Amino acid sequence: VPAHTLADAAPDPTGDEALMLAYAAGEAGAFDALYARHKGGVYRYLVRHCGNAGTADEMFQDVWMNLIRARATYAPSARFTTWLYRIAHNRLVDHWRESGRVELVGADPDDDDDPVAALPAATAEEPDARVAARELGVRLADALRRLPPSQRDAFLLHQEGGLALAEIAELTGAGVETVKSRIRYALARLRTDLQDLR
């Protein structure tokens, strides 16, 4: 169930959709509010995927510039957050295609043979002193980086973007059940990776 629906957000003058429409009409201050509201989530979505701050900065700027250029064509037929993360997702796919890495869509390993249960306990072999020294966030970020791209993408869109399953499914071109499965597999692998912290 989506946390926010379009019908609920439309009458709200401070809602994302109203702000985006105001910006499209020439009100620059609306963009400031939108940017302040969503810059962190988008940035972390990108930096968790690529793991490189420089690359994430470049993609982050491209995402917002694409949004600025496309402002005139924006129509509140869907949530603004969905539109924003679609732009970010597409930019990420472009980046991975350019770098020759695996694609987000299509290479979906989440089937019954997915070796989630057979994953080695990555942190189990690490010294306790080192585990203790690392912050929780760093462990989590590392665990995310080891996730399959499709699972990481679904997980981050759900966790950082706050998108519903249906929105993620529409954005990534996968089915709702597939998205749900990806998120569950991602959670399972993260728990496995971070089980020593329990």
Next chain:
Amino acid sequence: MNPDRPPSDPDPLRDPRFDAGWQALSRENPPPALDARILAAAHRTVAAGPRPAGVREATRPERWWWPLAAAASIGAVAFGILQVIGPDRADVSLAERAVVSDAPVQSSRPATPEAAAPASAPIAAPPPPRQRNSRADAAPPAPSRPKPAPLQAPIAPPPAAAPEPAPPGLARDAAAPRETAGASAVGGVAPATPQATAPAAPAAPAAVAPAPAAAALRAEAQRKTNAQLPIDEWLSRIRKLRAEGKTDELAREIAAFRAAYPNEERRLQEELGRALPPRE
């Protein structure tokens, strides 16, 4: 985790333990320089970029005067051209057009018989063509109006000396009378008297008259001219018309002959025989 998302979401796909981890990572934000760059681009685009379609519509009423301004500009240019050319040039161009064009041109001046008379009179010496272009020619003063041909007979040479006029009623174009008068002048048959010079001016109106009216005027003028011909010469002309099969002109010529020489019906009968139409 998204810190802007409402808390306490009972999402089965979330793990509260990871939420705490996301809280620790949520301080990760883009560099301030990147923020400033993006915000500046957003503001710059709004200030200088093209406006959306809905906003552009609002500027349309500001341009309602464009067609009006274009029309005013065209009017000003046309007025300036008229000022440069002047009314004299306009009249000249009209006269020139009447001379060179065979098409019937509608003229505001009526084609009166007086206007056609000088062209038909072989004694009338038209002014040089250069003078026809003057404004005085286009609008001749009243005293210099051409007189009817019979009144000029005393100063005219004998009819035998006159050049052979074109057959009357010949369906020629409107410029034909002018050509006849011009040929007379070139031949030097008639002296260029003031009376003979002035009547040439109305030739232009006659030339611009419609073709049927010009033909009628020409026939009338020819009739007046034939009244001065000797009987033998006139009969010779009638015989020639008959030989050429110009029945319409022949009928007019016979009528004119009968009017001029009512007592010479016998000569006419001898000339035409059974082809002579009955007298009206």
